[in-house]
Amino acid sequence: PPAPLPIGIDMGDGFYAMTAEEALNVSVYDRANRSVVNISTTSLRPESLLVSMEVEGNGSGVIMDKRGLVLTNYHVISGSQKVTVTLFNGDAYPASLVGQDADNDLAVLQINAPETSLFPIAWGDSSNLRVRQHVVAIGNPFGFERTMTTGIISSLNRQIRSKTKQQIHS
Numbered sequence: 001p002p003a004p005l006p007i008g009i010d011m012g013d014g015f016y017a018m019t020a021e022e023a024l025n026v027s028v029y030d031r032a033n034r035s036v037v038n039i040s041t042t043s044l045r046p047e048s049l050l051v052s053m054e055v056e057g058n059g060s061g062v063i064m065d066k067r068g069l070v071l072t073n074y075h076v077i078s079g080s081q082k083v084t085v086t087l088f089n090g091d092a093y094p095a096s097l098v099g100q101d102a103d104n105d106l107a108v109l110q111i112n113a114p115e116t117s118l119f120p121i122a123w124g125d126s127s128n129l130r131v132r133q134h135v136v137a138i139g140n141p142f143g144f145e146r147t148m149t150t151g152i153i154s155s156l157n158r159q160i161r162s163k164t165k166q167q168i169h170s
Contacts, residue, residue, distance in 0.1 A: 021134075028136050029148050034088040035121035037061045038140045039072055039095070039109075041080035060139035061085065061109065062121040070095065070109040074102050077109070085111045088119070088146075129153050 039059045044052040059076030083095040093111040100107045
């Protein structure tokens with residue numbers, strides 16, 4: 001394998017070299033991190049005819065614009081009585097559902113946060129994706145905030161069935 005390129009970050013105690021791929025991943029994380037939000041939900045699950053139990057859930061989303069629109073997956077908020085969006089800086093805001101598309105597992109929420117706290121995600125163009133391209137995902141799996149992982153595009157133009165049994169394209 002080739003030697004790491006001399007791309008570095010001053011860690012305070014010397015020079016840390018990164019490969020070009022590592023430097024790119026760090027750059028992508030730095031650019032997108034503030035756009036990713038944590039979504040917490042509270043739902044009621046019937047335990048018996050007279051008793052319901054509160055159930056908490058969580059997921060991820062992204063800031064769409066400076067008006068406070070947030071894109072997430074429909075399954076994250078489905079059936080919730082209360083939805084809270086937590087921004088990168090820890091500030092949390094109640095959210096209301098603006099729109100949903102269960103067939104495509106999408107939902108749009110609205111929060112009332114100051115514009116200075118909102119960093120909309122930069123949208124890409126998926127029309128030029130190729131199998132084997134590298135991709136990253138930033139989110140909050142199991143409530144572990146600000147997690148990034150890498151992978152590859154494994155296939156294109158697949159048709160799958162949604163939870164509502166509709167044919168959708170991935």
